[in-house]
Amino acid sequence: MSEVRGSLKPVIAHGMRLQWEPAQEAHVLLYPEGMVKLNGSAGAILARCDGARTLDEIVADLERSYGASNLAADVNAFVSFALEKRWLELRE
C-alpha cells in the first residue's frame, strides 16, 4: 500500500453509495448486491470524501471535528485501503 498524495481529492467510487442507516446506527457503503457496515472512524472519513476536498483538507477537518492531532497517517492508511477495495476513486 503506497502513500496517497495529500493534494488529491478522494470521492466515493462510481456505482457505490454511502449513506447513514438509522436501523444500523452506522454509515454503510452500498454496491451491487452488497453492503459494508462501517465503523465510526471509517464512516467519518468516507463521509468527507466528496471529490471537492483534498486529502489534506479532510485530515484537517477530522482533527478539528474530533479535537485530535496527528491523524494524517491513519487517514492515509484507510484511504489507501479503501482505494484498493475500490470504495474510493481519486480526482486531481
Added chain:
Amino acid sequence: MNAVTQPAPGSAAARAVGPPLWLLLELTYRCPLHCVFCYNPTDFASTAAELSTAQWLKVLEEARALGAVQLGLSGGEPLAREDLEPIVAAAHGLGFYINLITSGVGMTEARMRALKAAGLDHIQLSFQDSTREMNDFLSSTRTFELKSKVAGLIRAHGYPMVLNVVLHRHNIDHVGEILAMAEAMGAQYVELANTQYYGWAWLNREQLLPSRAQLERAESVTREFRERVGNRMKVYFVVPDYFETRPKPCMSGLGSVFLAVAPDGTALPCHAARMLPGLQLPNVATSSVREIWYESSAFNRFRGEGWMKEPCVSCPERKKDFGGCRCQAYLLTGDPDNADPVCELSAHHHLVTEAVARAEAAASQPKAAREQVLKFRDHRTSIPVTTGEPQPRGRD
C-alpha cells in the same frame, strides 16, 4: 431461547433479530425464457395473481422502515411488469440501493432511460437458456446480438456491466468461449455461477451436474483468463456445493437478513422456501412486513439453534454455517431439520457423493449415448416438486 416459538414483540428474543437488510421482490413469474436451471418453484403456474403496484409500494415502505436497504428486483423477468419504473422510483425515494436482475429481454433504450431517471443503481444481465441459446451465444448469433445491445445500453447509461452465467454440465466446457464473449461485450464483472439444485434445476439435476474433471478444467481456464485480463474484468467462479465437504452458510441463516416476496405476495425466508413442509408462509397482502419478519412462525422457525439435530447441534461449525441449506436438507433427506447433506459429517452425505458419482459416469459415456432429457420451465410442465431422487421426465 427457543427459536421455534414466537418471541413476543419487544422481548429480548425479538430484539436479537436484526433487520431484513436484503429485500428481494420477485415481481412476476412471467418470463419469455424457459431455463432448465430456473430456481422458481416448479409449480409456479398454480400461484395466485400478482400484487398490484400499490401493494408493492406498501411492501417497500414497510420494509424500508424496518431497515431494509439492498433491494433486488427479479422474477421471472421483471421487465415483464409495466410498472417497473414507478416501483424503482418509489424505492429510490425511500433510499434503497436497487439491483435489477434481468435477462435483458424487453429492455429498450426508452425503458433504460426511464429506469435510470427513476434511480436504478445497478443491472445484472443474466445469461439464459442452456441449449438453444447457449449455442446461439457460442456461435455469436441472435443471443449475442441481444446481449451486446443490452450491454451497450447498460454501459451507455453509466452502469457497471455485470454478466451472470449459470454453469452446468452442458456449458461448463465452454467457459473459455463464454469469458471471451463477455470480454467482447464489455463486461466488467462476470459471475460464473454453477447451478444450485432447487426448483427446475432439481428436476434436471441428473442431467445438469458436471463431473469433477469438468469443474477443474473450468476453474483452470478461469484462472488463466484472470491472469490475462488483470484488473480490467473481475471474474467470480461459484463452485457447486455438491463438490464441497462443508455446507454453505445459506442466507446467513434463515430469518437473519433476507426477505423475499413472491409475485403473489407470499413472504419467504429464502427464494426456495415455499417447498419446505409445514411452513405457514405469511402474505404481505394480509400482514405487515413487521409482523411477518418478527412475529410469523415461518420466519422464526429456523432462527437460532433450537431446531437443529445432530451432528449440527453439537458441532462447533454451526455458528459459521448454520447447518447449511434447509431446502437442500429437505429435498435430499425429506427432513428440513437435518444437516445439509453436503456436509461430510451428515449421515446422508452419501446422497450427494452418489449424485456426483453418477455425473462422473455420465460424463465418461460417449456423447451420443448420453441421455439428455431436460425439463424446460414453462406453464405446461409446471408441477409440484417431490423429495428424494429427482425423477426428470421427458417433455411429453
